[in-house]
Amino acid sequence: VGADLARQEATINEVHLDGASVALKRDVKGQLDLANLMVGAPPTPPSPPAKASKPEAAAHWKLALKQVLLDEIALSAIDETAKPALKASAEKIRLQFQLNAEQSGDKLKLTLADADFSLAGLALKSGAQTPFKLARFGFSDGAFDLDAHHATVNRLYAEGGQLELTRDRKGQLAILDMLPKAGAPGPAAAKPAATAAGAPWVTGAKSVELSKFDVAIEDQDSAIKLRVQDLGVRLDDASGDLGKPLKFDVGMRVREGGQLSARGKVVPSSGALQADVKINQLALAPLQPLLSQHVRLKIAGGNVSAQGRLSMAPPGTREPSLRYAGGFDLAGLALDEDDGDRFLAWKSVRADKLTASVGPNLLDIPVLRIIEPNAKLIIENDRSLNAARLLVQADPAATPAPVPVAAPAAPKPAATAAADPFPVRIQRLRFEDAKLDFADLSLRPQFGAKIYDLNGVITSLSSRRDARSQIELDGRVNEFGMARIRGGLTPFAPRDYTDINVVFKNVDMVSASPYTMKFAGYKIAEGKISLDLQYKVRNSELEGANQIVIDNLTLGERIDSPDALKLPLSLAIAILKDSDGRIDLGLPVSGNMNDPQFSYGAVVWKALGNLLGKIVTSPFRALGSLLGGGGEKLEAIDFDAGSDRLLPPEREKLKQVAKILAKRAQLKLSVPGQYSEAADGAVLKTRLVRAEIAKRAGVKLESGEELGPVDLGERAMRGALRGLYADRFGSEELDKQKKAAEGAAGVVAAAPAEGAAQADAD
Numbered sequence: 001v002g003a004d005l006a007r008q009e010a011t012i013n014e015v016h017l018d019g020a021s022v023a024l025k026r027d028v029k030g031q032l033d034l035a036n037l038m039v040g041a042p043p044t045p046p047s048p049p050a051k052a053s054k055p056e057a058a059a060h061w062k063l064a065l066k067q068v069l070l071d072e073i074a075l076s077a078i079d080e081t082a083k084p085a086l087k088a089s090a091e092k093i094r095l096q097f098q099l100n101a102e103q104s105g106d107k108l109k110l111t112l113a114d115a116d117f118s119l120a121g122l123a124l125k126s127g128a129q130t131p132f133k134l135a136r137f138g139f140s141d142g143a144f145d146l147d148a149h150h151a152t153v154n155r156l157y158a159e160g161g162q163l164e165l166t167r168d169r170k171g172q173l174a175i176l177d178m179l180p181k182a183g184a185p186g187p188a189a190a191k192p193a194a195t196a197a198g199a200p201w202v203t204g205a206k207s208v209e210l211s212k213f214d215v216a217i218e219d220q221d222s223a224i225k226l227r228v229q230d231l232g233v234r235l236d237d238a239s240g241d242l243g244k245p246l247k248f249d250v251g252m253r254v255r256e257g258g259q260l261s262a263r264g265k266v267v268p269s270s271g272a273l274q275a276d277v278k279i280n281q282l283a284l285a286p287l288q289p290l291l292s293q294h295v296r297l298k299i300a301g302g303n304v305s306a307q308g309r310l311s312m313a314p315p316g317t318r319e320p321s322l323r324y325a326g327g328f329d330l331a332g333l334a335l336d337e338d339d340g341d342r343f344l345a346w347k348s349v350r351a352d353k354l355t356a357s358v359g360p361n362l363l364d365i366p367v368l369r370i371i372e373p374n375a376k377l378i379i380e381n382d383r384s385l386n387a388a389r390l391l392v393q394a395d396p397a398a399t400p401a402p403v404p405v406a407a408p409a410a411p412k413p414a415a416t417a418a419a420d421p422f423p424v425r426i427q428r429l430r431f432e433d434a435k436l437d438f439a440d441l442s443l444r445p446q447f448g449a450k451i452y453d454l455n456g457v458i459t460s461l462s463s464r465r466d467a468r469s470q471i472e473l474d475g476r477v478n479e480f481g482m483a484r485i486r487g488g489l490t491p492f493a494p495r496d497y498t499d500i501n502v503v504f505k506n507v508d509m510v511s512a513s514p515y516t517m518k519f520a521g522y523k524i525a526e527g528k529i530s531l532d533l534q535y536k537v538r539n540s541e542l543e544g545a546n547q548i549v550i551d552n553l554t555l556g557e558r559i560d561s562p563d564a565l566k567l568p569l570s571l572a573i574a575i576l577k578d579s580d581g582r583i584d585l586g587l588p589v590s591g592n593m594n595d596p597q598f599s600y601g602a603v604v605w606k607a608l609g610n611l612l613g614k615i616v617t618s619p620f621r622a623l624g625s626l627l628g629g630g631g632e633k634l635e636a637i638d639f640d641a642g643s644d645r646l647l648p649p650e651r652e653k654l655k656q657v658a659k660i661l662a663k664r665a666q667l668k669l670s671v672p673g674q675y676s677e678a679a680d681g682a683v684l685k686t687r688l689v690r691a692e693i694a695k696r697a698g699v700k701l702e703s704g705e706e707l708g709p710v711d712l713g714e715r716a717m718r719g720a721l722r723g724l725y726a727d728r729f730g731s732e733e734l735d736k737q738k739k740a741a742e743g744a745a746g747v748v749a750a751a752p753a754e755g756a757a758q759a760d761a762d
Contacts, residue, residue, distance in 0.1 A: 135160025642683025
């Protein structure tokens with residue numbers, strides 16, 4: 001220690017305090033217990049008032065501490081104003097600095113230099129909880145100048161932090177409730193005038209480093225929990241000037257999987273940000289509680305990665321308030337149902353380049369790739385979709401009651417804009433090796449089909465209602481079938497415009513048998529089906545043209561079904577099959593999609609039922625139409641009454657029927673014997689009478705010969721008739737008929753004579 005009393009200067013080379021313990025307490029009234037460290041002095045009698053004298057000049061002195069070292073200091077503190085009481089502790093506190101102080105008049109100059117500070121084992125406890133721990137904290141090369149309002153450090157660091165952040169259902173952080181509450185404000189102290197007149201404080205740190213932080217995050221509202229590990233933050237050239245850009249570098253790991261990093265600049269005062277961000281395989285599993293609030297699915301796998309440029313612009317600028325430009329990859333997604341069955345999965349949904357912004361809102365993706373998606377679509381027993389079954393219904397009791405409003409508020413224009421969908425534009429959506437597992441559990445037996453290797457592109461996907469997309473997709477159905485989709489539509493308003501061509505080729509009908517059984521009442525023993533389906537929709541009006549080709553169809557056993565067509569399907573199939581075993585049908589359909597009863601499947605099957613009904617009720621007409629032979633003329637082969645001789649026009653009809661049957665080898669034509677009792681009976685009776693007359697008249701006829709006209713001018717014919725009549729009705733009846741005939745003949749003969757006489761008179 002060196003001192004110069006004359007010059008009022010003192011120099012101390014070293015002050016060293018080692019191994020001390022400090023305990024602080026703040027009671028429930030907010031009072032610190034520092035006063036208890038002082039020993040109270042005995043009371044002294046009041047001194048008589050001093051005589052007025054001239055004020056002495058303020059002392060002038062200097063003090064220099066070349067080295068102050070506080071080492072291995074332990075600190076414990078308790079604040080009882082918090083409930084429960086908040087306890088803080090730290091150990092291995094070390095503080096080293098140089099101090100220079102000078103008093104000149106009323107002005108005090110104080111500087112600190114070469115300041116180093118460190119501590120270890122800092123912990124905050126609230127009851128049984130320890131929401132914050134810090135392994136090490138400190139700074140180096142610190143400098144402080146009270147007169148110049150200047151405070152800087154070269155390096156400020158914190159290492160090994162452990163922090164628990166819990167957000168309650170009200171949106172409040174639990175750690176804030178553990179901190180002491182602010183007491184009632186006391187009387188406002190007068191602000192020293194020097195503060196207003198003095199220069200602003202300049203503070204800064206060449207580098208600020210946080211490393212190896214561990215943060216446990218819990219959101220009680222969504223039940224999301226995750227733990228951030230190895231959180232590191234580095235700030236370069238940090239200062240108290242919040243309008244100055246601040247360089248930062250942030251990196252962290254997530255215990256559940258994934259890493260995040262960001263590097264860039266931020267302006268604290270405005271929030272302006274420019275940063276390069278990278279997310280590497282961030283696990284989706286922590287989002288399970290949030291997903292469970294909406295659907296009954298479990299996240300069995302999946303992670304998200306992204307790399308790009310993130311920017312934030314302050315209000316009042318022309319730039320988007322938030323913008324991301326870069327890549328995105330949602331990989332390895334796997335969603336399982338509660339029973340463990342896989343519902344949806346894909347290898348990757350990736351965009352190598354995208355732009356997303358808020359204010360204005362926009363998501364623009366040039367190319368979005370969906371690689372190896374695998375989805376399950378099931379029609380349940382009640383004909384509902386499995387996706388609908390997985391939805392979690394909202395609890396009506398949890399819905400907040402409407403708040404009464406005193407008066408109706410005027411509509412705000414912003415509300416309409418908020419209701420608009422977020423603008424989305426995907427220029428090309430590319431599917432690679434997609435797979436769809438389809439099943440219909442409402443059928444008996446249940447049916448399933450799988451579409452593999454679905455590849456193709458959908459262009460110009462947009463949330464705009466009038467935006468039209470083009471589709472080109474190709475896939476494989478089961479083992480040897482093919483699927484192809486071509487056309488266009490407005491994705492968000494398909495009833496406004498749809499023009500789609502869907503083609504299925506060589507699809508095994510045995511696997512599709514339940515559909516045929518459901519509507520036709522038969523199992524399928526064998527067959528391949530190909531479909532060419534045209535869907536054209538304009539303003540909700542459907543006009544469809546479907547071409548159906550079935551090869552080698554063979555029906556199996558009949559199955560009872562309430563929806564089955566009540567038709568002789570075997571006959572219809574035999575009529576429709578050509579000589580190669582192929583059925584080729586055109587099936588136009590139409591309907592209004594705004595009709596609540598409209599169902600495309602019902603429309604198709606109704607059209608098919610009508611077609612089959614016409615075929616089985618008018619088979620030859622159908623055959624003629626199919627083969628171009630004028631089928632309406634083949635409905636019947638006409639014969640003369642009582643004759644089995646085929647007339648030439650009817651022979652032509654039979655020739656056409658023969659050609660048809662040659663092309664329909666599986667079609668069997670049975671012609672049962674038929675006759676008309678009225679028409680054929682009359683002719684046959686006449687033929688028998690004529691044959692008997694010829695016999696009695698002595699006319700000899702060869703087999704199959706007709707008598708020809710009966711000439712009553714021949715005596716033999718008249719005798720034959722009289723004999724036949726007498727045999728059938730008796731001689732007396734013959735005499736009556738003879739007299740009646742003679743009388744009638746006499747009257748008829750007299751009439752011409754009278755007429756002739758009159759003519760002669762004339």
